[in-house]
Amino acid sequence: MSMKSAALATAAFVLASGALAHGNEGHAGNPRKFDASRVEDTAFGREGDPARATRTIRVDMSDAMRFTPAELTVKRGETVKLVATNKGQVLHEMVLGTSVELQKHAELMKKFPGMEHDEPHMAHVKPGTSGEIVWQFTKAGEFQFACLIPGHFEAGMVGKVTVK
Template sequence: MFLRNRLVLAACLLALSFGLEASPAQTYDFGQPAPAAKASRSVEVVMGDMSFDPKAIDIKAGETIRFVLVNKGQLLHEFNLGDAAMHAAHQQEMLKMQQSGMLTPTAMKEMDHGAMAGMEHGMKHDDPNSVLVPPGKTAELTWTFTKATSLEFACNIPGHYQAGMVGKLTVSQ
């Protein structure tokens, strides 16, 4: 009985620790999300299966861009703003989501906590610099770019970045 209580306590503490790690307040040195009404212009990005069109986007520092994301492919795709290191880290998160069954080739499943027994409880796709777009759907992401830098926009669903689903985003003065 004593051992079982200790195991239950350990499991609860472990579950709480996953929830705390998964929800830090994230900031981005290259900008922040913005309401669509603040956009100075719109840029349409067409997602095919393993491609973006255009492959490169030029922006001025201080500009607020409304990205209109059109998925013309047969698979679920992501539009994520960041540098190569951010994409590499996010790819590992997406791989965990895929391995848990939360991420499928065509959708992101909502999972209840009961179904997630033994998995990381904090798994969500809610980063402000990222949006998932199901096949045949359109989504938007509006972002204010605060400084000159070189970034990438990418799909971090396992294998997509490696297959070439990445583009250059240049923010100039």
């Protein structure tokens, strides 16, 4: 095998391993348990303790490839519970992040369309069900949420979170 083929095979394995590492713990119907020792800071905040959520924000997802509401405003430091309800007939998801991170993840989803998620900033939601994200927005700025199912992001299934 040539060095180039070996490098490509290794890259494919690493990407596939990451894709397959997403388990079922955070999926709708199987809520993830909060573990303060596993919380990691990101550019857009960190996993929140459900016991400290100050409010619940409900967001609907539809097969028109839209979130309702598509714009959210939260206070810096606030912990909120986002309840994403799939009102459509196809799988949707809600993923929080920066615009750059979401774009990169959307590209990865095109390569691995069956990839499922088990990150605290993601909710993979089957039709007719709801998923939850409890998030503490630790930094001021504008962030996004999106459905990264192939074709959905490209169709405009993106929303904005403004942290003041």
